[in-house]
Amino acid sequence: MTQPLLEIDDLHTNFDTNSGTVNALRGVNLTINEGERVGLVGESGSGKSVTAQSILRLVDSPGRIADGSITLNGRDLLSLSESGMQNVRGRDITMIFQDPSTSLDPVYSIRSQMIETIGHNRNMSDAEAESVAIEYLERVDMPNPERILDSYPHELSGGMKQRVSIAMALGFDPDLIIADEPTTALDVTVQKKVMEIFKDIVEEEDLSVLWITHNLGVVAEFCDKIAVIYAGEVVEYGSVYDIFDRPAHPYTRELLQTIPNIERADEELRVIEGTVPNMRDPPSGCAFHPRCPDAEPRCETTRPDRVDGREHQASCLVHDAEDQ
Amino acid sequence: MSDFTHADADSTTGEPLLQARDVKQHYPIKEGILRRQTGTVRAVDGVDIDIYPGDTHAIVGESGCGKSTLLETLLGLEEPTDGTISYEGTPFSDLSGSEKRALKSEIQIVFQNPESSLDPRNTIGQIISEPLHLHTDASTREIDARVVSLLDDVGLGPRYYGRYPHELSGGQQQRVAIARAISLNPTLLFLDEPTSALDVSVQSKILRLLDEIKDEYDLTYVMVTHDLSVVRHFATDVSVMYLGNIIEKATTDALFTDPKHPYTQALISAVPVPNPHHTAENDITLPGTVPEPSDPPSGCRFHPRCPIATDECAEDFPDFESHEGHDVRCIRIPEAEDLGSTEGSAVNASGENSRSGLSATRREEARQE
Numbered sequence: 175m176t177q178p179l180l181e182i183d184d185l186h187t188n189f190d191t192n193s194g195t196v197n198a199l200r201g202v203n204l205t206i207n208e209g210e211r212v213g214l215v216g217e218s219g220s221g222k223s224v225t226a227q228s229i230l231r232l233v234d235s236p237g238r239i240a241d242g243s244i245t246l247n248g249r250d251l252l253s254l255s256e257s258g259m260q261n262v263r264g265r266d267i268t269m270i271f272q273d274p275s276t277s278l279d280p281v282y283s284i285r286s287q288m289i290e291t292i293g294h295n296r297n298m299s300d301a302e303a304e305s306v307a308i309e310y311l312e313r314v315d316m317p318n319p320e321r322i323l324d325s326y327p328h329e330l331s332g333g334m335k336q337r338v339s340i341a342m343a344l345g346f347d348p349d350l351i352i353a354d355e356p357t358t359a360l361d362v363t364v365q366k367k368v369m370e371i372f373k374d375i376v377e378e379e380d381l382s383v384l385w386i387t388h389n390l391g392v393v394a395e396f397c398d399k400i401a402v403i404y405a406g407e408v409v410e411y412g413s414v415y416d417i418f419d420r421p422a423h424p425y426t427r428e429l430l431q432t433i434p435n436i437e438r439a440d441e442e443l444r445v446i447e448g449t450v451p452n453m454r455d456p457p458s459g460c461a462f463h464p465r466c467p468d469a470e471p472r473c474e475t476t477r478p479d480r481v482d483g484r485e486h487q488a489s490c491l492v493h494d495a496e497d498q
Numbered sequence: 499m500s501d502f503t504h505a506d507a508d509s510t511t512g513e514p515l516l517q518a519r520d521v522k523q524h525y526p527i528k529e530g531i532l533r534r535q536t537g538t539v540r541a542v543d544g545v546d547i548d549i550y551p552g553d554t555h556a557i558v559g560e561s562g563c564g565k566s567t568l569l570e571t572l573l574g575l576e577e578p579t580d581g582t583i584s585y586e587g588t589p590f591s592d593l594s595g596s597e598k599r600a601l602k603s604e605i606q607i608v609f610q611n612p613e614s615s616l617d618p619r620n621t622i623g624q625i626i627s628e629p630l631h632l633h634t635d636a637s638t639r640e641i642d643a644r645v646v647s648l649l650d651d652v653g654l655g656p657r658y659y660g661r662y663p664h665e666l667s668g669g670q671q672q673r674v675a676i677a678r679a680i681s682l683n684p685t686l687l688f689l690d691e692p693t694s695a696l697d698v699s700v701q702s703k704i705l706r707l708l709d710e711i712k713d714e715y716d717l718t719y720v721m722v723t724h725d726l727s728v729v730r731h732f733a734t735d736v737s738v739m740y741l742g743n744i745i746e747k748a749t750t751d752a753l754f755t756d757p758k759h760p761y762t763q764a765l766i767s768a769v770p771v772p773n774p775h776h777t778a779e780n781d782i783t784l785p786g787t788v789p790e791p792s793d794p795p796s797g798c799r800f801h802p803r804c805p806i807a808t809d810e811c812a813e814d815f816p817d818f819e820s821h822e823g824h825d826v827r828c829i830r831i832p833e834a835e836d837l838g839s840t841e842g843s844a845v846n847a848s849g850e851n852s853r854s855g856l857s858a859t860r861r862e863e864a865r866q867e
């Protein structure tokens with residue numbers, strides 16, 4: 175059960191742009207065990223999507239993985255050939271995007287897309303692939319799978335399209351699903367339904383999930399573990415209970431108090447002063463020091479140890495997760 | 499202006515600043531080369547609302563329920579298809595031309611996407627000063643001084659005066675939109691999803707700014723949003739919309755601690771709570787999807803998805819009734835009160851309902867284009 179499935183070690187991803195190098199990831203460490211749902215949370219620009227792209231080796235140009243290692247079931251993904259990596263994408267790891275249109279081609283029917291991708295990735299005949307497609311459309315609670323198969327993406331609402339893209343991702347029979355803000359564009363009642371369906375299937379099939387979001391309510395409901403990412407590094411890692419009950423890193427604590435909570439209206443919303451750093455020129459020492467209420471002089475010069483992404487740790491010179 | 503506090507907002511003693519009675523906004527659906535009208539989108543379909551001075555009145559509901567249309571209609575941007583909107587007791591339709599122009603500066607609006615509401619070719623200074631040039635006789639010098647003080651009020655220094663919108667972050671752009679909106683000292687400020695496009699840490703800053711501005715400028719807010727957590731922290735009163743109609747109104751505390759209408763209950767129970775120990779008491783997952791506003795269900799608009807609907811619910815659309823300070827359009831409030839986890843799970847089990855088919859979703863998509 176606690177067998178590591180995906181291990182990311184000291185991952186650095188850069189974008190060499192005309193106006194300088196963007197250090198998007200600056201040493202990310204993260205482990206996802208089998209059957210585990212890990213939430214990756216942070217503000218825009220903190221490196222969530224680039225982490226997902228790096229795992230799949232699909233970093234947008236002009237980005238490149240500069241250093242580090244990524245292993246899946248002990249296999250080094252960064253040294254695989256491109257065709258080896260193509261097999262990993264789809265068979266071992268699949269991705270669900272915020273905008274389901276990303277994974278659905280507007281000119282083909284849902285049937286031809288699902289049969290093509292499932293059949294190709296699982297070496298199935300069209301008939302076998304179709305029955306898998308129907309099975310998963312049923313499992314994502316689509317009312318009439320046959321009719322859905324005959325339809326085109328534009329004929330479906332946002333919530334239905336997202337359920338189709340989940341059915342397609344599950345139809346690959348992957349080990350790991352990476353979901354990048356999959357419910358962010360949906361209304362709350364639809365989000366709730368999609369999350370319930372997804373959670374049930376993931377539990378039944380013991381799948382691992384990396385769920386990327388800026389919504390702390392969603393991670394609290396969906397995830398076992400949380401990695402808080404800031405300025406291209408995981409600044410705190412732990413179980414949902416560690417992060418919500420015993421947050422150690424000042425950024426995590428501030429973040430938790432800055433979000434409106436429908437249950438606790440009496441508490442004043444706190445404001446994190448300052449803004450997220452420009453990753454062309456991240457702050458020295460601890461990248462959070464210009465905004466940190468607990469910063470000490472040494473924080474400007476000394477970079478805290480990185481978390482290992484396996485147990486509750488915070489990347490902070492002052493606060494230790496063990497003391498919480 | 500009367501000194502109205504939140505606690506009094508329930509009582510009918512004060513005079514509402516803005517009042518709508520049976521306001522409708524219908525759009526024709528035209529098809530074919532002859533552009534013949536083949537149907538009607540009932541975007542807003544008979545809304546009564548009272549906005550009292552000093553309120554922060556939130557209008558909530560899922561996308562497409564008519565929130566923005568209602569706001570634009572209340573703003574006077576669009577003539578309502580039907581109904582009456584009054585400002586300080588005078589119907590819009592009774593206002594003279596000069597009174598209408600004066601009202602334009604009394605009610606201002608801030609939109610969700612500052613990027614599209616700020617003209618990219620103008621400097622921040624030009625953007626904020628435009629209403630002052632249009633609606634006042636102040637000299638350029640007076641206006642410049644005013645713009646500098648507005649920039650200060652919204653937390654941007656004078657150094658932003660000569661910059662362009664694209665040089666600013668989303669949060670800074672929203673500050674500019676707020677500065678422009680308050681430049682004429684309005685009485686009412688409409689906010690259409692003011693923080694929905696912003697990051698969490700930026701969102702809390704803009705909410706804090708809006709709170710401060712409200713006190714400093716003695717404003718009344720009408721805020722439209724789909725984010726109930728923001729409403730819980732920010733609003734004094736809430737109206738819940740479903741398919742072009744308000745179905746429940748109450749003070750914020752009353753609405754969130756004791757929602758009466760089954761739809762309000764479902765909406766609140768769907769909000770993810772940032773607390774891993776949270777267990778849903780009233781866990782309701784609604785079957786089906788929101789029907790088309792061009793083809794609303796008979797009777798109570800919510801009946802095809804309502805967990806406690808009876809045959810009677812399909813007959814007449816219930817009128818507002820008062821239940822412990824809430825105004826609610828539902829005939830089965832005692833049953834709604836018991837809508838606990840048992841019934842909720844029964845609802846969970848039911849699938850998509852028959853009304854929502856492919857044709858409905860296709861039309862929904864077409865409308866959005």
Ligand SMILES: Nc1ncnc2c1ncn2[C@@H]1O[C@H](COP(=O)(O)OP(=O)(O)O)[C@@H](O)[C@H]1O
Nearest residue numbers: 189196198218219220221222223224234235453
């Ligand atoms: N194609 C690109 N070119 C240059 N910089 C990029 C590109 N994609 C991402 N970045 C930068 O990498 C950082 C992380 O971005 P991203 O992972 O997309 O953040 P998020 O957490 O919002 O998903 C940001 O500073 C962003 O500007």
Ligand SMILES: Nc1ncnc2c1ncn2[C@@H]1O[C@H](COP(=O)(O)OP(=O)(O)O)[C@@H](O)[C@H]1O
Nearest residue numbers: 525539541560561562563564565566567791865
């Ligand atoms: N100008 C218009 N013409 C036709 N239909 C419209 C127009 N504006 C809005 N609608 C429709 O009216 C309904 C309500 O829209 P809107 O007020 O934007 O909802 P919300 O702001 O709650 O998401 C939707 O079905 C929308 O498609």
Ligand code: SF4
Nearest residue numbers: 460463466473490491
């Ligand atoms: S290392 Fe210093 S600046 Fe960084 S989070 Fe800890 S206390 Fe704050």
Ligand code: SF4
Nearest residue numbers: 798801804811828829
């Ligand atoms: S009137 Fe009937 S259908 Fe409508 S909300 Fe009440 S119980 Fe449900």
Ligand SMILES: [Mg+2]
Nearest residue numbers: 222223224354
């Ligand atoms: Mg992203």
Ligand SMILES: [Mg+2]
Nearest residue numbers: 565566567690
């Ligand atoms: Mg809207």
